[in-house]
Amino acid sequence: MKPTLLKPWFLVCTIIIGGGALVGCQPKNEPQAENSKQAQSSQSSEENIPAIQAKVIPVKLSKSEACDPQGCIQYDIQTVETNLKWIDQYFMERIKKTDPIAFSEEPNQKINTAEGAEPNLSQSSTYVRFIGQNYHHATFAIQSYNYSAGAAHGMHHQEFVNFDLKTKKRLALADILVKGAEQKVLDTLYDTNSLWLDQHNIERDKLKLSDNFYYGVNGIVFVYPLYELASYAEGMSELTLPYTALTQLVKAEYLPSLPSYPTP
Numbered sequence: 001m002k003p004t005l006l007k008p009w010f011l012v013c014t015i016i017i018g019g020g021a022l023v024g025c026q027p028k029n030e031p032q033a034e035n036s037k038q039a040q041s042s043q044s045s046e047e048n049i050p051a052i053q054a055k056v057i058p059v060k061l062s063k064s065e066a067c068d069p070q071g072c073i074q075y076d077i078q079t080v081e082t083n084l085k086w087i088d089q090y091f092m093e094r095i096k097k098t099d100p101i102a103f104s105e106e107p108n109q110k111i112n113t114a115e116g117a118e119p120n121l122s123q124s125s126t127y128v129r130f131i132g133q134n135y136h137h138a139t140f141a142i143q144s145y146n147y148s149a150g151a152a153h154g155m156h157h158q159e160f161v162n163f164d165l166k167t168k169k170r171l172a173l174a175d176i177l178v179k180g181a182e183q184k185v186l187d188t189l190y191d192t193n194s195l196w197l198d199q200h201n202i203e204r205d206k207l208k209l210s211d212n213f214y215y216g217v218n219g220i221v222f223v224y225p226l227y228e229l230a231s232y233a234e235g236m237s238e239l240t241l242p243y244t245a246l247t248q249l250v251k252a253e254y255l256p257s258l259p260s261y262p263t264p
Contacts, residue, residue: 049135049136049165049166050083050084050165051133052082052083052084052087052130052133052138052165053082053083054080054081054082054083054129054130055080055081056078056079056080056081056127056128056129057078057079057080057081058077058078059077059078059079059092059095061075061077061102061103062102062103062104062105063102063104063108064076065108066101066102066104066108067108067109067110067111067119068108068109068111069109069110069111069112070111070112070120071111071119071120071121071122071149072108072111072119072120072121072122073101073102073121073122073123073124074121074122074123074124075099075102075124075125076123076124076125076126077095077099077102077125077126077127078126078127078128079091079092079095079128080128080129080130080140082130084165086168087138087140087163090161090170091128091140091142091161094142095126095128098126098144099124099126102124120149120150121149122146122147122148122149123145123146123147123154124144124145124146124147125143125144125145125146126142126143126144127142127143127144128140128141128142128143129141129143131160131214132215133165134215134256136164136165136166136253137162137163137164137165137171137215137254138162138163138165139160139161139162139163139214139215140160140161140163141158141159141160141161141214142158142159142161143156143157143158144156144157144158144159145157153232155226156226156236157225157226157236158223158236159212160212160213160214160223162213162214162215171254172211173209173210173211173213175254176250176251176254177249177250177251178248178249178250178251181248181249181250182209184249185209185241185246185249186207186208186209187204188241188245188249189207189209189222189239189241190204190207192240192241192242192245193239193240196239197229197239200229200230202229209222210222210223210224212224212225215256216240218240218242218243219240219241219242219243219244219245219246220240220241220243220246220250221238221239221240221241222238222239222240222241223236223237223238224236224237224238224239243255243256243258244258
């Protein structure tokens with residue numbers, strides 16, 4: 001219900017019920033009206049945060065295969081269609097910048113192959129999907145896979161993209177951390193994952209913070225590329241930093257609301 005602001009010349013009366021009833025009246029001050037207006041503005045801003053609706057759609061390409069004299073690359077690209085056009089535009093711009101050949105109108109070139117031989121065929125896949133939303137913070141993922149003809153195996157990667165829906169900007173790690181907290185975050189990350197890091201012979205001074213992160217169930221999860229911390233067979237490495245350790249390290253507006261647990 002929209003609060004009613006009283007004119008300055010009206011009186012505001014307070015009734016206190018205790019051992020008896022006491023009625024006190026005092027003049028209505030103008031700053032109270034200003035505070036009420038600010039509260040209304042803040043509430044209106046909160047109500048304007050949209051709930052994201054997203055679905056995965058295929059991207060229409062100029063050609064599904066792009067060929068040059070060395071061979072062809074087969075593309076499979078899918079993105080998200082949401083109720084926020086600026087998010088859709090962000091991912092399409094990223095995709096076109098990463099794989100411009102897939103959108104080229106230039107005709108395919110003739111492939112140089114020995115008679116009867118199959119042309120080299122590489123593969124490139126990109127998939128965007130919506131992960132989740134926590135009030136004004138939303139997370140998406142870009143999953144990619146690339147295989148070069150003749151290679152022992154393909155390379156896969158997953159990049160998490162975090163948005164601030166209030167500012168309509170992507171959030172980097174530096175945006176959510178308290179100023180000057182990077183080293184403390186890194187030390188805490190190492191300490192809370194020391195057993196796994198020791199097993200993989202990762203010394204403290206070798207660990208770096210990753211700007212590829214997402215909000216997990218129990219904490220912020222830092223994601224590392226293939227081979228950086230572990231073998232290819234183990235996939236991309238993930239190190240979790242519990243939310244309980246981040247209250248003084250991450251800005252309050254970028255921490256999820258957590259229960260208040262009783263102290264022992």
